Amino acid sequence: xxxxxxxxxxxxxxxxxxxxxxxxxxxxxxxxxxxxxxxxxxxxxxxxxxxxxxxxxxxxxxxxxxxxxxxxxxxxxxxxxxxxxxxxxxxxxxxxxxxxxxxxxxxxxxxxxxxxxxxxxxxxxxxxxxxxxxxxxxxxxxxxxxxxxxxxxxxxxxxxxxxxxxxxxxxxxxxxxxxxxxxxxxxxxxxxxxxxxxxxxxxxxxxxxxxxxxxxxxx
Amino acid sequence: xxxxxxxxxxxxxxxxxxxxxxxxxxxxxxxxxxxxxxxxxxxxxxxxxxxxxxxxxxxxxxxxxxxxxxxxxxxxxxxxxxxxxxxxxxxxxxxxxxxxxxxxxxxxxxxxxxxxxxxxxxxxxxxxxxxxxxxxxxxxxxxxxxxxxxxxxxxxxxxxxxxxxxxxxxxxxxxxxxxxxxxxxxxxxxxxxxxxxxxxxxxxxxxxxxxxxxxxxxxxxxxxxxxxxxxxxxxxxxxxxxxxxxxxxxxxxxxxxxxxxxxxxxxxxxxxxxxxxxxxxxxxxxxxxxxxxxxxxxxxxxxxxxxxxxxxxxxxxxxxxxxxxxxxxxxxxxxxxxxxxxxxxxxxxxxxxxxxxxxxxxxxxxxxxxxxxxxxxxxxxxxxxxxxxxxxxxxxxxxxxxxxxxxxxxxxxxxxxxxxxxxxxxxxxxxxxxxxxxxxxxxxxxxxxxxxxxxxxxxxxxxxxxxxxxxxxxxxxxxxxxxxxxxxxxxxxxxxxxxxxxxxxxxxxxxxxxxxxxxxxxxxxxxxxxxxxxxxxxxxxxxxxxxxxxxxxxxxxxxxxxxxxxxxxxxxxxxxxxxxxxxxxxxxxxxxxxxxxxxxxxxxxxxxxxxxxxxx
Ligand code: SF4
Numbered sequence: 067x068x069x070x071x072x073x074x075x076x077x078x079x080x081x082x083x084x085x086x087x088x089x090x091x092x093x094x095x096x097x098x099x100x101x102x103x104x105x106x107x108x109x110x111x112x113x114x115x116x117x118x119x120x121x122x123x124x125x126x127x128x129x130x131x132x133x134x135x136x137x138x139x140x141x142x143x144x145x146x147x148x149x150x151x152x153x154x155x156x157x158x159x160x161x162x163x164x165x166x167x168x169x170x171x172x173x174x175x176x177x178x179x180x181x182x183x184x185x186x187x188x189x190x191x192x193x194x195x196x197x198x199x200x201x202x203x204x205x206x207x208x209x210x211x212x213x214x215x216x217x218x219x220x221x222x223x224x225x226x227x228x229x230x231x232x233x234x235x236x237x238x239x240x241x242x243x244x245x246x247x248x249x250x251x252x253x254x255x256x257x258x259x260x261x262x263x264x265x266x267x268x269x270x271x272x273x274x275x276x277x278x279x280x281x282x283x284x285x
Numbered sequence: 286x287x288x289x290x291x292x293x294x295x296x297x298x299x300x301x302x303x304x305x306x307x308x309x310x311x312x313x314x315x316x317x318x319x320x321x322x323x324x325x326x327x328x329x330x331x332x333x334x335x336x337x338x339x340x341x342x343x344x345x346x347x348x349x350x351x352x353x354x355x356x357x358x359x360x361x362x363x364x365x366x367x368x369x370x371x372x373x374x375x376x377x378x379x380x381x382x383x384x385x386x387x388x389x390x391x392x393x394x395x396x397x398x399x400x401x402x403x404x405x406x407x408x409x410x411x412x413x414x415x416x417x418x419x420x421x422x423x424x425x426x427x428x429x430x431x432x433x434x435x436x437x438x439x440x441x442x443x444x445x446x447x448x449x450x451x452x453x454x455x456x457x458x459x460x461x462x463x464x465x466x467x468x469x470x471x472x473x474x475x476x477x478x479x480x481x482x483x484x485x486x487x488x489x490x491x492x493x494x495x496x497x498x499x500x501x502x503x504x505x506x507x508x509x510x511x512x513x514x515x516x517x518x519x520x521x522x523x524x525x526x527x528x529x530x531x532x533x534x535x536x537x538x539x540x541x542x543x544x545x546x547x548x549x550x551x552x553x554x555x556x557x558x559x560x561x562x563x564x565x566x567x568x569x570x571x572x573x574x575x576x577x578x579x580x581x582x583x584x585x586x587x588x589x590x591x592x593x594x595x596x597x598x599x600x601x602x603x604x605x606x607x608x609x610x611x612x613x614x615x616x617x618x619x620x621x622x623x624x625x626x627x628x629x630x631x632x633x634x635x636x637x638x639x640x641x642x643x644x645x646x647x648x649x650x651x652x653x654x655x656x657x658x659x660x661x662x663x664x665x666x667x668x669x670x671x672x673x674x675x676x677x678x679x680x681x682x683x684x685x686x687x688x689x690x691x692x693x694x695x696x697x698x699x700x701x702x703x704x705x706x707x708x709x710x711x712x713x714x715x716x717x718x719x720x721x722x723x724x725x726x727x728x729x730x731x732x733x734x735x736x737x738x739x740x741x742x743x744x745x746x747x748x749x750x751x752x753x754x755x756x757x758x759x760x761x762x763x764x765x766x767x768x769x770x771x772x773x774x775x776x777x778x779x780x781x782x783x784x785x786x787x788x789x790x791x792x793x794x795x796x797x798x799x800x801x802x803x804x805x806x807x808x809x810x811x812x813x814x815x816x817x818x819x820x821x822x823x824x825x826x827x828x829x830x831x832x833x834x835x836x837x838x839x840x841x842x843x844x845x846x847x848x849x850x851x852x853x854x855x856x857x858x859x860x861x862x863x864x865x866x867x868x869x870x871x872x873x874x875x876x877x878x879x880x881x882x883x884x885x886x887x888x889x890x891x892x893x894x895x896x897x898x899x900x901x
Contacts, residue, residue, distance in 0.1 A: 077295075081304035082539045090312070090539055093591030096622075110623055123299060151591070153312035153537075185292070266299060 098151035117171035309382035322357035331406035388414035398435035443491035452521030487521030534589035659709025741788035749869035862890030
């Protein structure tokens, strides 16, 4: 069986990189005493899949990892054991048992919602949102594996709203075919607002989404 | 005064290298309410997070202080220079990792001194905290303490530190913080608090002592000026290691520390009597933990950390009485759970073949051996009781068991060293390579890698070589070049060496007196910090500091001391007596070896401490 773990990466540890986060999770799973499955082979490791790595500097409210188990265990027991073993800055929000054939979370991923706080110089950016969203196409330089590419990111922006004096929230494409990072959105929005560079922003990934914008953990 | 602000910190964190060094929130970090603690202790490691988090002493004392319900201990490391500069620009004071409290709000700010080249970081950390650097300028605020091996010659830091703790910290630390608590409750003045602390065995309060100097610059006298201060400060000795407190959990960093694993301290102290080795003299006598205790600690730590690796720590793990039993039990228990067990600092005269084979079941890391010198004569001088035969037997065993990476550590600049001794290093390296090829092809692992590492000998206090002058820089450079030429002719050996400038600076502080405090201050003013990191070592800044203070580094580093000279650390009773050390110094010069005192007491002086060193 597999267990989907929904956890938070708090603001305090937002700078912990993906590899370090993975190691922290592996150690937590070892400490927890839940029956984890190891890979076969010369250098055995825990079978652990993350829905999507969080960039350094970004915190996450409902991140998802999938843990393969070697024995059956109830959701309640698993959650209790893991909760006790996790550092306070990586709390477990919920768990869901799925069977081995359940697709990997990464395969179901479609988009993500973010909350973006801009402590200083937010006003021009927020003011540019309506005209920005009215556009049919927004060309931006996107970093891909093969270098930089000029892409139309407008179709990857599903939603963008002003939610406070210093705050935006948005839903952006996040899947293998197309990904728009919040930084890219901010760059384009800053250009729209006539700013030379994007202001400093704190990003929180609030929800991972599957098809029809259903929360990934429910699929 | 700089005020802490979480917002400004967040802003900095987005711009500096490795921000996770400063964010805390790790597994097992202690979270006690700061305001409710009666005594608050900021435990400072004067180097980067990665280095400090690898250190065992901080884990032990962090645990011991936090065990007291009324006390709190939080961690602080030296910010990397980019962060330090950014904090100054943002007016952000240095803060503790747990509760993000500025250091000046603690009752005690304590530094552990593991090596001399971290001293500028002590000043840097005080300055980043808005704490006056000089002890005499502090009328309130935290008491600044220091401990660790470098506290055995506290004098270069005497102007900056209020209280030194000398010796094993487990019991002394509890007495010190309890004394601080009582003084705080009673509303004692700073002076009376220092007086109360000075009465605790192992504690040295530099403000209560005054040195005077001869015309030639040597020390003329050193005496207490306050009735509370003892003329001789006796080092603390922990008698019972087996029942001493040991952490049941380690803080598990997110970013990888240099040593990021479970550490079991199997034994403290060493009886080999290597004459260059300060740790071997300072941590006498040998005290062991029982296998039962160690297995219990391993289990607790594994459950609390989830680490994948476990290492045994001591000065010479090969001498641990129950090594085979322990290693077998650990590999049996943890091999199944994919946890590897490694044995560091193995000494080549004591490698147990069986343990090697056990350890290798789990993981095969490189084999590290420290013959220290290239010829038998030189090894006799330093009392490294190892023969070439031992070494070759050990590496042959290792090669047969599947090892193929060997690191050999040597020192150059040892007393009485000649060209022949340098050539001997080449011969030894060649013999190791030959040993590999004597193992049949099918039995040995592929890819032989031999590395020879040569450090520069630094004479240290409380060793038989404390009287010896260090080779000067040109001599060291010449020897390094010669050794480089020699090893270039041995096919298949990598050679690396340490910066001789760094070793020279280390030597000035290792045997420095109070006047070296001026040099330290001037060097820090010149921008010196993080001196242990090659990329930051600002040698010109240091030389200018010596010049500005009118102090010749050669006086401290290269000068040989005489039998009658009063040494700056003579007022400390470290356990080993000056008479024993002198006798050993004489024997060294005659090339006479002194056997391991497990085979018979050599009268080093530890027996004067009651209950210590009972004959086996
Ligand atoms: S007192 Fe004797 S047995 Fe004890 S450490 Fe010293 S030399 Fe060894």
